[in-house]
Amino acid sequence: MLTEIFLNIKLEDFLEATYETFYMTILALIGTCILGLILGLLLYLTTKEGIWENKYINLIVAALVNIFRAIPFIILILLLFPFTEFLIGTIRGPNAALPALIIGSAPFYGRLVEIALKEVDKGVVEAAKSMGAKTSTIIFRVLIPESMPALVSGLTVTAIALIGYTAMAGVIGAGGLGNYAYYFGFQRRDFDVVFICTVIIVIIVFIFQFIGDFITNKMDKR
Amino acid sequence: MISIKGLSKIFTINKKNITAVDDLTLNIKEGEIFGVIGYSGAGKSTFVRLLNRLEEPTSGIVTIDNQEITTLNTKELRLARQEIGMIFQHFNLLWSRTVEDNIAFPLEIAGVPxxxxxxxxxxxxxxxxxSGREKAYPSQLSGGQKQRVGIARALANNPKVLxxxxxxxxxxPETTNSILDLLMDINDKLGLTIILITHEMHVIRKxxxxxxxxxxxxxxxxxQVLDVFTHPKKSVTKKFVEQVMGSSEADSEIANLINTYEEGKILRLHFLGETTNQALISQLAKRFDIELNILQGKITQTQAGGYGTLFIQTKGENEEIDQAVRFIQEETSVEVEVVRDAD
Structure with a gap:
């Protein structure tokens, strides 16, 4: 009966599209997490009265973050075509979407990281200093563990934005559910395909949100 | 042990200079519990942060255990800090770590296997x-327990100074007392020098x-705490002493006592340490044929003994009372003053 209602769905194509969406989201999320942490830490540490107080670095990082956050994602992909081609060798397929996905969402996550770090009790950092801790110890044993719940919930928010980005990237040839919905659904006027892709994307979003909330709650001992 | 010379800290806020610590010179002996008291804004918190350079001094020299803290480079300072424990008003524990992991943190920093x-x-x-709370998280502890974790953490690397x-x-107040007892105990057991910042005279006294x-x-x-208690010179100090002793007896109050208790002599006993333990009142009652009636008073304990005043009414033969007064004057270090003679 289902095949009668969704007669245009080819299970193989559909599964591949879902796999590509997961593939892009998870790889981009890993990249975003690393780059975002670096940006967020730089913003936090170089700020006024920070551990590495440096007006210029702070200004440069903040400017980069703001510029890349200001560019609409769809335009960012187009702007990054030469860079992507240089890096990946092609501008088509899931791998080619990764640079744009990471560069598009890392500044966003970087700001969330900065906010999370600012929430860490200054007194705890002071206590670590009074024990003779190195800056690296303060970063990895104090700042990151103490802000972990906020870092994870920030990553959840970013992951969901990323799923949306993958769909957009899909429309211009990156593959995944966005690609499938646009070419096989919208352009062929097969709206059952669009519908089922939407449902799957919503389910993926719910899964990410659920996992994120679960980890956040598990880690929060406050 | 700790010597501080000409220590100053000037903050520049909105292009205005604010002198938080002003040319401070001080010596603290080994094994001492040294209290610094002042109202908020007096600069005492800044002062204690200058000692381990959580705040960089504007000028001056801090020497702890023959090591000049103020000239150390970053790496040397880190090592020196491992030998200076610090505890805080808001405990500053890592909420993400259990009690034992919090206490282990300074050991990790020092590279202990x-x-x-x-x-x-x-x-x-x-x-x-x-004991028994090793696996608890700070959020599961009471304030007093959190400070105990803070103290354990500060002592982990066997510091010379706390x-x-x-x-x-x-x-x-009750938890304060138990924490103070713990600090005294540690000072006693480990011979640790303690520098303590507070705005509560009660803490100093204890x-x-x-x-x-x-x-x-x-x-x-x-x-010395007792000297400052008995002879406060500055008005701030007097106010702090009043925190513990209540305001000094007003003359009207004494006049009131004289009027209410018409019989016998009224004596004011002034306790200045040491001898408070010598059961003075019961000795008087046993040695002399007089009756004693305690009217009013307040005695408090400091590390050097009791301090305070006591008003007593004495009834009996004049001769006997005079002898009692002489006994107090000659045999004890309690000061006695006859507020009202027998008629």
Whole structure:
């Protein structure tokens, strides 16, 4: 009966599209997490009265973050075509979407990281200093563990934005559910395909949100 | 042990210079509990942060155990800090770590191997009386227990000095007392020098040997706790002493006593340490054929003995009372004053 209602769905194509969406989201999320942490830490540490107080670095990082956050994602992909081609060798397929996905969402996550770090009790950092801790110890044993719940919930928010980005990237040839919905659904006027892709994307979003909330709650001992 | 010379800290806020600590010179002996008291804004918190350079001094020299702290480079300072414990008003524990992991943190920083670490952590947990709470998170502890973790953490690397920044100010009076007892115990057992910042005279009274009173970045009065208690010179100090003793007896109150108790002599006994333990009142009652009636008074304990005043009414033969007064004057260090003679 289902095949009668969704007669245009080819299970193989559909599964591949879902796999590509997961593939892009998870790889981009890993990249975003690393780059975002670096940006967020730089913003936090170089700020006024920070551990590495440096007006210029702070200004440069903040400017980069703001510029890349200001560019609409769809335009960012187009702007990054030469860079992507240089890096990946092609501008088509899931791998080619990764640079744009990471560069598009890392500044966003970087700001969330900065906010999370600012929430860490200054007194705890002071206590670590009074024990003779190195800056690296303060970063990895104090700042990151103490802000972990906020870092994870920030990553959840970013992951969901990323799923949306993958769909957009899909429309211009990156593959995944966005690609499938646009070419096989919208352009062929097969709206059952669009519908089922939407449902799957919503389910993926719910899964990410659920996992994120679960980890956040598990880690929060406050 | 600790010598501080010409220590100053000037903050520049909105292009205005604010002198938080003003040319401070001080010497603290080994094994002493040294209290610094002052109202908020007196610069005492800044002062204690200058000692381990959590705040960089504008000028001056700090020497701890023959090591000049103020000239150390970053790496040397880190090592020096491992030998200076510090506890805080708001405990500053890592909420993401259990009690034992919080206490192990300074050991990790000092690079102590894991097996030695857990042994040392267990010792410290026993020392501060937290056995059974090793796996608890700070959020599951009371304020007093959190400060115990803070103390254990500060002691982990066997420091020579313990800095206490308003360590009891966030605690209720009963918990404050138990934490002060713990600090005294540690001072006694480990011979640790303790520098304690507070705005509560009660804390000074209970555990300090020496006290310095701070006002506007300067030390305005300093000395043995009992001396400062008995002869406060500056008005700030007087106010702090009143915190513990209540305001000094007003003349009208004494006149009131004289009017109410018409018979016999009324004596004012002034206790200045040491001899308070010598059961003075019962000795008087046993040795002399007089009756004693305690009218009013307040005596409090400091590290050097009791301090306070007591008004007593004495009834009996004049001769006998005079002898009693002489006994107090000659045999004890209690000062006695006849407020009203027998008619």
């Amino acid at each position: 894991k097996t030695d670490r857990s042994k040392r952590v267990q010792e410290l947990i026993d020392l501060v009386g937290l 800095l206490c920044d308003e360590a009891t100010s966030a605690l209720d 555990i300090c040997n020496q006290v310095a009173v701070m006002e506007e970045g300067k030390i305005v009065e300093q000395g």
